[in-house]
Amino acid sequence: MKLVPLLIAAAIGAPILAACASPEEIRAMDQRACSGYGFKPGTDTYANCMMKQADKRDQDMRANMQNMSHPAAQQPVAPAATVIVIPAEIKPKLPDCRMQDPGVTLNSDGKWEGPNCTPAR
Numbered sequence: 001m002k003l004v005p006l007l008i009a010a011a012i013g014a015p016i017l018a019a020c021a022s023p024e025e026i027r028a029m030d031q032r033a034c035s036g037y038g039f040k041p042g043t044d045t046y047a048n049c050m051m052k053q054a055d056k057r058d059q060d061m062r063a064n065m066q067n068m069s070h071p072a073a074q075q076p077v078a079p080a081a082t083v084i085v086i087p088a089e090i091k092p093k094l095p096d097c098r099m100q101d102p103g104v105t106l107n108s109d110g111k112w113e114g115p116n117c118t119p120a121r
Contacts, residue, residue, distance in 0.1 A: 030049075
């Protein structure tokens, strides 16, 4: 039973080490993994295991390269601006007029007044 954690560690660690390992070291890691699975050298199952180890390493390397070429897809982007939404029931009512409207004047309180203005709350 101690063999299973070792095999799991080898399967996870192999792609990481492969980036720094020589071809001979990579082949030795693959051979240890396949032998650890119980496959005997010189059999078809051993050869298939070796091919699968190489395919897995290639897939991992391609995935890593793709992740490096598209880092924005990995990181969530923060919004450019913060938007504060005030519910309609607490928004102040602004006067419904402009200084360009006919008959509108600015009173002493600094509010616009006119025939078509609705008073502010």
